[in-house]
Amino acid sequence: MVSDQAAITRQVKDASDIVSVVGSYIHVVPAGASFKAICPFHNDTRPSLQIDPKWQNYRCWSCGAKGDVFSFIQNYERVGFMEARELLARRAGISLEANPQENLFRVRLLDAMKWAEVAYQNNLLESPDSEAQTARLYLGERKLTGPTVRQFGLGFAPLAGDWLLQRAINDGRDLNVLKDVGLLGERENNRGFYDRFRDRIMFPIRDSRGQTVGFGGRILPNSPLLERSPKYYNSSDTPLFQKKELLFGLDLARHEAAKVGSLAVVEGYTDVMMATQCGVLNTVATMGTALNERHVLQLRRFAPKVILVYDADDGGELGVDRALELFIEHDVELAIATLPDGLDPCDLLVSQGADPFRKALDNAVDALDYKLNHLLEKSQGSTVGAKVAVDEILGIMASAPERPGQAGQVKRELMVTRLAQRLGIRQETVWARYGELRQEKKKEAARNAPQQSGGYSYAPQQPANSTPTPKAAPASPLEKQLLELLLAEPSLVAVAKNELKLEEIQHPGLRLLLEKLYSLQEAGTTPDIDGLRLVIDHPALIAKAMEFQEVGRAASERPVLLRKVLDEFERRTLQANKQQLQNRLTSTITDEAAMDILRKLQGRGTGTDPFQGAPQS
Numbered sequence: 183m184v185s186d187q188a189a190i191t192r193q194v195k196d197a198s199d200i201v202s203v204v205g206s207y208i209h210v211v212p213a214g215a216s217f218k219a220i221c222p223f224h225n226d227t228r229p230s231l232q233i234d235p236k237w238q239n240y241r242c243w244s245c246g247a248k249g250d251v252f253s254f255i256q257n258y259e260r261v262g263f264m265e266a267r268e269l270l271a272r273r274a275g276i277s278l279e280a281n282p283q284e285n286l287f288r289v290r291l292l293d294a295m296k297w298a299e300v301a302y303q304n305n306l307l308e309s310p311d312s313e314a315q316t317a318r319l320y321l322g323e324r325k326l327t328g329p330t331v332r333q334f335g336l337g338f339a340p341l342a343g344d345w346l347l348q349r350a351i352n353d354g355r356d357l358n359v360l361k362d363v364g365l366l367g368e369r370e371n372n373r374g375f376y377d378r379f380r381d382r383i384m385f386p387i388r389d390s391r392g393q394t395v396g397f398g399g400r401i402l403p404n405s406p407l408l409e410r411s412p413k414y415y416n417s418s419d420t421p422l423f424q425k426k427e428l429l430f431g432l433d434l435a436r437h438e439a440a441k442v443g444s445l446a447v448v449e450g451y452t453d454v455m456m457a458t459q460c461g462v463l464n465t466v467a468t469m470g471t472a473l474n475e476r477h478v479l480q481l482r483r484f485a486p487k488v489i490l491v492y493d494a495d496d497g498g499e500l501g502v503d504r505a506l507e508l509f510i511e512h513d514v515e516l517a518i519a520t521l522p523d524g525l526d527p528c529d530l531l532v533s534q535g536a537d538p539f540r541k542a543l544d545n546a547v548d549a550l551d552y553k554l555n556h557l558l559e560k561s562q563g564s565t566v567g568a569k570v571a572v573d574e575i576l577g578i579m580a581s582a583p584e585r586p587g588q589a590g591q592v593k594r595e596l597m598v599t600r601l602a603q604r605l606g607i608r609q610e611t612v613w614a615r616y617g618e619l620r621q622e623k624k625k626e627a628a629r630n631a632p633q634q635s636g637g638y639s640y641a642p643q644q645p646a647n648s649t650p651t652p653k654a655a656p657a658s659p660l661e662k663q664l665l666e667l668l669l670a671e672p673s674l675v676a677v678a679k680n681e682l683k684l685e686e687i688q689h690p691g692l693r694l695l696l697e698k699l700y701s702l703q704e705a706g707t708t709p710d711i712d713g714l715r716l717v718i719d720h721p722a723l724i725a726k727a728m729e730f731q732e733v734g735r736a737a738s739e740r741p742v743l744l745r746k747v748l749d750e751f752e753r754r755t756l757q758a759n760k761q762q763l764q765n766r767l768t769s770t771i772t773d774e775a776a777m778d779i780l781r782k783l784q785g786r787g788t789g790t791d792p793f794q795g796a797p798q799s
């Protein structure tokens with residue numbers, strides 16, 4: 183399957199000449215053998231962007247933006263790789279149906295969702311049953327109007343445990359598909375199906391393109407089920423629906439967000455609906471989880487600024503710390519809005535209309551200032567307090583993982599400058615303290631290394647079988663050179679795979695790249711960057727791979743260089759094994775054991791020794 187996908191990627195790339203693609207977005211002029219343009223990725227005045235038709239890549243000499251035709255679309259349109267590929271495929275008239283089976287599966291699931299949405303909705307809007315009337319009454323009490331309810335596609339799932347099931351049977355639906363999307367549950371021992379949502383208002387959860395992929399259900403306030411079921415219940419994670427990455431209302435809010443340049447994140451579905459009803463159209467909500475990196479990556483596709491809305495002034499202390507940490511490494515602005523009187527957005531909007539809510543958004547405070555204000559308020563102007571404040575903020579900065587790319591560095595510089603200004607300390611002093619804290623965090627991380635840190639991960643949240651987070655410890659020059667050569671010349675991957683074990687690569691990011699190159703090779707797919715992009719959902723790491731490729735391309739006699747690199751790896755391994763034996767020697771007590779180790783060190787072992795470099799004859 184990966185190989186089909188890789189073939190399509192290559193086909194799309196071949197059909198998308200970088201000069202004409204870039205030229206369809208911005209004005210491009212010839213300059214010698216290449217082309218140039220005003221760079222769209224920074225505030226450019228004279229053309230700094232160079233587009234190279236030979237290597238099919240681009241580079242900005244001013245801001246450092248660079249990549250191939252996919253990277254250009256990803257950065258310009260702010261989309262992920264798959265969407266960039268889809269865009270270019272459409273442009274080139276290439277069909278992406280690599281795997282009709284898989285597409286069909288998805289289409290079936292989406293179709294089941296659509297069917298259920300309509301059933302629930304009709305029930306809410308039209309059913310004469312008293313239950314449905316209660317549901318309508320409840321929404322009316324919440325001051326949600328008919329058009330809003332329709333716009334968001336709300337529905338009602340009745341109390342009976344087989345309401346949806348009976349409809350599905352009558353309509354000839356595939357019950358297993360309804361189970362796959364989390365609407366029906368299956369009893370043990372083949373005793374049939376039951377409705378998962380009962381006596382609940384149904385909120386369709388849609389992806390950014392407006393397709394319903396899951397439901398959130400809110401139980402009716404007087405429901406007999408209330409005592410033994412949660413107030414809110416979401417679809418469990420399904421092939422369509424991943425709670426961690428979805429944002430309620432994004433399909434509707436994205437257009438306004440593009441206009442006004444910001445997205446406001448609130449906590450509840452009804453907050454989003456009421457804001458929309460009152461004309462504040464750029465609001466979304468997470469699915470009952472704290473904001474995570476997946477969300478941030480989604481949000482930044484649609485707006486350069488994210489405003490977190492908190493109910494009360496001290497409500498989100500912890501949330502602010504986490505969000506700050508999260509945003510340090512991303513090219514997004516983060517601001518905090520606090521609502522007056524500790525009201526939630528829905529109550530505020532209902533009781534006072536859109537104005538105070540809008541005002542709160544307009545007055546949202548930059549997250550760093552927000553945090554500083556709080557800390558300084560607590561310290562009441564004492565020097566000790568200021569010191570504590572600096573330490574706390576630098577601590578948050580030091581905890582954020584450093585990712586390749588410039589966004590993080592720029593953010594850190596900005597934060598240090600502002601800290602120094604606000605507190606009247608020299609920047610050098612702040613940087614020095616930051617260095618100390620960073621060292622401490624690194625040591626701490628090393629101590630905790632074996633049991634993979636818990637909490638939320640900065641890696642794109644992937645299914646368990648792929649892409650762990652590459653951590654940023656410096657890679658050795660030898661490891662870098664290996665990747666440079668392999669990425670510049672994919673045919674060399676087979677050579678490396680025969681001789682070099684993955685475990686010999688220390689740097690987690692580089693090891694991941696190598697691992698995926700090996701598995702592409704094994705799957706019979708060309709092990710190159712286009713192949714990697716399908717299996718590594720980590721833009722920063724792919725950007726790094728492209729850098730390596732560029733360096734590698736500049737080298738001549740790559741097979742010879744690879745030989746040298748592999749020999750050096752082998753020499754190191756032998757050296758390490760020897761060292762290990764030597765260490766054992768110094769700590770060995772009996773003469774006999776010592777002699778045995780000595781023999782092995784001299785290469786006269788028995789052939790069963792695990793540390794032996796070469797097999798014995």
Ligand SMILES: [Zn+2]
Nearest residue numbers: 221224242245
């Ligand atoms: Zn630029």
